Amino acid sequence: KQEVTQIPAALSVPEGENLVLNCSFTDSAIYNLQWFRQDPGKGLTSLLLIQSSQREQTSGRLNASLDKSSGRSTLYIAASQPGDSATYLCAVRINNNDMRFGAGTRLTVKP
Amino acid sequence: NAGVTQTPKFQVLKTGQSMTLQCAQDMNHEYMSWYRQDPGMGLRLIHYSVGAGITDQGEVPNGYNVSRSTTEDFPLRLLSAAPSQTSVYFCASSYSGSADTQYFGPGTRLTVL
Numbered sequence: 001k002q003e004v005t006q007i008p009a010a011l012s013v014p015e016g017e018n019l020v021l022n023c024s025f026t027d028s029a030i031y032n033l034q035w036f037r038q039d040p041g042k043g044l045t046s047l048l049l050i051q052s053s054q055r056e057q058t059s060g061r062l063n064a065s066l067d068k069s070s071g072r073s074t075l076y077i078a079a080s081q082p083g084d085s086a087t088y089l090c091a092v093r094i095n096n097n098d099m100r101f102g103a104g105t106r107l108t109v110k111p
Numbered sequence: 112n113a114g115v116t117q118t119p120k121f122q123v124l125k126t127g128q129s130m131t132l133q134c135a136q137d138m139n140h141e142y143m144s145w146y147r148q149d150p151g152m153g154l155r156l157i158h159y160s161v162g163a164g165i166t167d168q169g170e171v172p173n174g175y176n177v178s179r180s181t182t183e184d185f186p187l188r189l190l191s192a193a194p195s196q197t198s199v200y201f202c203a204s205s206y207s208g209s210a211d212t213q214y215f216g217p218g219t220r221l222t223v224l
Contacts, residue, residue: 004153034213043115043201044154044215089153097142097161098169099213101153 002027002094006102013080014110021075021105023090028068031093035064035075038087038104047088048075080109112137115216117202123222124192132187132219134202142205143185144169144213145177147198154201160185192223 003026013019023033032051036044048057048064050073056065063076073090087104094100118133136143141162146154156169160179174196176188185204189196200219205211 036215041218043217044203044213046212046214049212091153097144097159097167098156099154101146101155103151103153 002030002092002100004090004092004100004102006088006090006105008105009103010106010108012108012110015080015082017080017109018076018078019080019107021077021088021090021107023073023075023102025071025073025092025100027094028071029094030068031095033064033066033073033090033092034099035062035073036089036091038089040087044089077107080107082109082111085109114138115202115204115214117200117216117219119219120217121220123224124189125224126192126194128192130189130192132189132200132202132221134185134187134216135183136185136202136204136214137183138204138206138214139182140204140206140214141182142207142211143179144203145175145185145187146201146203147171148201148218149198157187157200189221194223197221197223 005024034049035047050066061078066073087106089104091099091101115136144159145157148154158177160166202216203213205213
């Protein structure tokens with residue numbers, strides 16, 4: 001059974017710092033991996049989608065990497081800002097119809 | 112485009128009551144899904160649909176029914192609410208299945224007393 005783990009559960013950093021969020025999964029047979037942002041009381045917003053054949057994706061200050069063989073993905077946030085404060089979720093697609101989510105990392109960026 | 116919309120935003124039920132959570136999307140997406148999110152846990156798939164008239168069970172389907180009569184709408188029915196169904200429910204859609212980004216609605220926070 002696919003299990004997705006995100007460490008740490010919570011992270012607090014000062015503004016301007018570069019940071020890395022980690023996601024690990026137990027079964028390397030995935031279709032893709034997606035990183036989401038969730039603000040309190042809101043839905044999920046897709047940040048980056050990495051197909052199983054890809055190694056990384058970039059969008060602005062965000063860079064996500066995927067190492068399928070080791071079951072790991074990282075989300076790198078450069079020059080963090082208070083507006084980046086949110087919960088970040090990773091999810092792996094295990095078949096055409098289902099995704100498995102991690103419990104998320106709650107990020108706080110202090111001014 | 113409004114994207115994925117859900118109603119209501121909040122709902123309180125008594126044990127045994129039934130209700131329907133509404134979900135609609137205006138992006139002409141074939142795939143639609145329902146997830147629940149519980150504290151300290153990832154989202155879990157309840158039911159999904161790959162097109163009008165086609166639905167199937169996900170990881171945690173017990174106590175829920177779905178139907179898909181149109182491409183746009185995918186309602187989730189709670190047959191007889193139980194306290195264990197207290198959760199935040201999210202509807203999601205994507206153009207196709209595996210390769211596409213999923214778009215999520217804002218969620219419905221349900222409390223069952």
